Amino acid sequence: MKYTVDKQTPEAIESVIRSRATFKVLGDADNPVDFSEDVTKRQQEVVLRSLETAGWAPFHYALNEDGIAEPWRAHVLWHKESQRLSAKLPEWFENLKPTNKLVPMMNACGALVLITWLPQFGDPETPTPKQRAVNEEHLAATAAMVQNFLLLLTAHGMGTYWSSGGQLGDPKFLTEIGASAGERLSAAVFIEYPETMDEKKDRFPGKHRDARSDRWIREVSA
Secondary structure: OOOOOOOOHHHHHHHHHHHOOEEEEEOEOOEOOOOOHHHHHHHHHHHHHHHHHHOOOOOOOOOOEOOEOOOEEEEEEEHHHHHHHHOOHHHHOOOOOOOOOHHHHHHHOOEEEEEEEOOOOOOOOOOOHHHHHHHHHHHHHHHHHHHHHHHHHHHOOOEEEEEOOHHHHOHHHHHHOOOOOOOEEEEEEEEEOHHHOOOOOEEEEOOOHHHOOOOOOOOOOO
């Protein structure tokens, strides 16, 4: 089967890729972000549709866990649930430092999507070379899905921050949100809706954007 795209699509995709930028947005637990019912409904539909489309990322091996071929899972926390769980973090994690940014980030986002991946083999500490290769494929596929998701949200005018998640990747937290025992956090995607981008709050750009180059590209002549 041949798939075709509009001739202008490559330029549009290139523009979105170059426009995607990281912004860490910090909010106030005493004055968390809120949205009207209309905005909430509209943007939630965008997030869910973008997430579904992001799932067209390639994967090399079918996981077939619980009848699902994809090696990734996504757990969506809308802003009210993100705020509610942020208040639980100090209770669940006694070592959470006052300077930890998770709580203010969870209070500032329109949505928080935790994207996990599932190793296919039981003991990840002693895998065979083949098992290690399969698991690495699953992780790489999940990263491709996350990037698809970030680009789609960027195209819709939303701000994003891909976090490694810290305590959000702890088995205790994943269990609290209903993830299965084998899931591992690949990305905690904090989403900023366009409606709050101009509000006065702390927004910090990513550190590495201006460090980019093309010196990692080399053309091979055999």
